[in-house]
Amino acid sequence: MKKIFLLLSMCFVLTVGSAQNPVFTHVFTADPSPHVWPNDDRLWVYTSHDEPGSNNHYGMTGYHAFSTTDMVNWTDHGRILHLENVDWAESHAWAMDAAYYRGKYYLIYCMKEAGIGLFRTGVARSDRPEGPFTDLGYIKGVEFGQDPAIFIDDDARLPDGQGTPYLFWGHDRQCYGAELNDDLMSIKPETEVDLKPQLKYVFEGPWVHKYKGKYYLTYPGLTPRRWPEKMFYGVADKPLGPYEYKGCFIDDFEGQSGTNHGGIVTYKGKDIMFYHSAWLSGGLSETRCVMADYLRYDKEGNIIPIVPSKEGLANAKRTKTTLKLEAENGFAAGGDLYNVIVDTYIQDYSGRGYVTNFDNPYDHVSILAQVAKPSKYRFKVRYASPAGESNHNVLINSHQYRGFVFPPSETFTEIDFGIVELKAGDNLVRIFKSNWKPSKGQFAIDYIKLEQVFDDE
Ligand code: FUB
Numbered sequence: 001m002k003k004i005f006l007l008l009s010m011c012f013v014l015t016v017g018s019a020q021n022p023v024f025t026h027v028f029t030a031d032p033s034p035h036v037w038p039n040d041d042r043l044w045v046y047t048s049h050d051e052p053g054s055n056n057h058y059g060m061t062g063y064h065a066f067s068t069t070d071m072v073n074w075t076d077h078g079r080i081l082h083l084e085n086v087d088w089a090e091s092h093a094w095a096m097d098a099a100y101y102r103g104k105y106y107l108i109y110c111m112k113e114a115g116i117g118l119f120r121t122g123v124a125r126s127d128r129p130e131g132p133f134t135d136l137g138y139i140k141g142v143e144f145g146q147d148p149a150i151f152i153d154d155d156a157r158l159p160d161g162q163g164t165p166y167l168f169w170g171h172d173r174q175c176y177g178a179e180l181n182d183d184l185m186s187i188k189p190e191t192e193v194d195l196k197p198q199l200k201y202v203f204e205g206p207w208v209h210k211y212k213g214k215y216y217l218t219y220p221g222l223t224p225r226r227w228p229e230k231m232f233y234g235v236a237d238k239p240l241g242p243y244e245y246k247g248c249f250i251d252d253f254e255g256q257s258g259t260n261h262g263g264i265v266t267y268k269g270k271d272i273m274f275y276h277s278a279w280l281s282g283g284l285s286e287t288r289c290v291m292a293d294y295l296r297y298d299k300e301g302n303i304i305p306i307v308p309s310k311e312g313l314a315n316a317k318r319t320k321t322t323l324k325l326e327a328e329n330g331f332a333a334g335g336d337l338y339n340v341i342v343d344t345y346i347q348d349y350s351g352r353g354y355v356t357n358f359d360n361p362y363d364h365v366s367i368l369a370q371v372a373k374p375s376k377y378r379f380k381v382r383y384a385s386p387a388g389e390s391n392h393n394v395l396i397n398s399h400q401y402r403g404f405v406f407p408p409s410e411t412f413t414e415i416d417f418g419i420v421e422l423k424a425g426d427n428l429v430r431i432f433k434s435n436w437k438p439s440k441g442q443f444a445i446d447y448i449k450l451e452q453v454f455d456d457e
Pocket of ligand 1: 057
C-alpha cells in the first residue's frame, strides 16, 4: 500500500511539477512556425508577436525567432523583422513561416500593403537563421496573401539537391497552393490550386508537412458553430492535392484563444505540434502564447487528436528563456547604434560582428527587449576590452544604472551584472560610454543577454 501511494505521489509530482506549456513565458507570441535547418542541431521556432495590453490583432508589428537544443532552455533572438523595416507595408504583421533555400534563410510573412490595405506575402532574407531579415518585396501572383506557409519538397528537382518550393496561403475561408519560382518572389500561376473544395471548415493558416511519403495539410478552421477555431487536416499524395479531408485533431480546450495556428516539425526523432493558446494572458483571446505537444499517428497514418497538456515536451519544472540580443543588429532588430561602428577584427564574436569605437561620452549601442509582463532578468554582456578597463553606464528605459566596470580582457568574455527589471512591452537597453570615468578604448560589445529569473530560484 505504502509503495502504491509513493508511486502515485511520484506521478503527481511529475505531472503537476512540470509545466512546459506555454513554451515561452516572457513574451506574447502566436502563429508558431517550427523548423530544423540543415547542419544545425537546434530546433527553431519563428513567431508573430502580440503587444501586451492591446488584446487585438491590429497592433501586431513584428516577428521573433527562438532556438533550443533541449526544449527546456530556449533563446529568444529578439525582433527579427518589423513593419518599419518593410517599405511597402503599413500594418498587420500577421502569421509567417520560414525556409532555408539554396544557402539562405527566408522569412515569408504577411502584412498589409501601404495605401491599398490588401494583405501581401512578403519575402525577407538573411544569411543566418536568427536574422535579422532584410525585406526583398512581396510575392507576385498572390492576391490576399495572408497566412503564408512555404513547403520545400524533398524531390531534389534542382541541381543543388533541394526540391520544389510551394507556397500555401489563405484567410477568411480561403486556402490556395501554388509552386513558387526559384527566386521565391513569384508563383507559377498555372500551378495555382484552390484547395478549399478538397477540405472542410477551412478558415486560414495552412501548413504542409510530409509523413511516410504523404502530404498533410493542417489548418485552423471554423465549424458551423463558428468561433473559436479548431485544428483540422487532410492528406494527399502530392503537395497540391487532391487532399482527402481527415478531421479535427485539436478540438476546443480550456484557455484557448479565438484563433489557433501552428506547424509540425520532427526534432530528435519526435513529431511535435506547435500551436497557440491564451494561457499566459489568463484567457485574453488575442494576447497569445506558443504551446507545443507531441504529435502521434496511428498505424494508418491518421493524426491522433492532441489534448493540450501542461507538461508539453520535456519533463522539467518549466521552460526558461534567455534573450540574446546581438549588439551589431541595431535598427534591424529595434535597437540603435550611435557614433559606433560594427567590426569583425577581434575573433570569436557571435552573430555578424560586434560594436566598437566608443570614443566619446554617450556613444552607445541600444537593443530592444520585448517582454510580456514586468519581470526580473539577469543582465549579462559579452565584451572585449583589450586596451584596459572600460567604464560605461546603462540606461534601461528611463532608469539609469551607473558605473558598469568592464575589466580588461583580450578576448570576448561574458560578464554578469546582476538583476535588472524590465517593464511589460518594449524595453530599450542602452550601454553608453561613461562621461565620469576614463576608459582605455578598443572596447567591444558582442551581445547582451537577459536571462529569465524566477522567484523560487
Ligand atoms: O496572428 C494574427 C492572425 O491570427 C493570423 O494571421 C491568423 O492565422 C490568426 O492566428
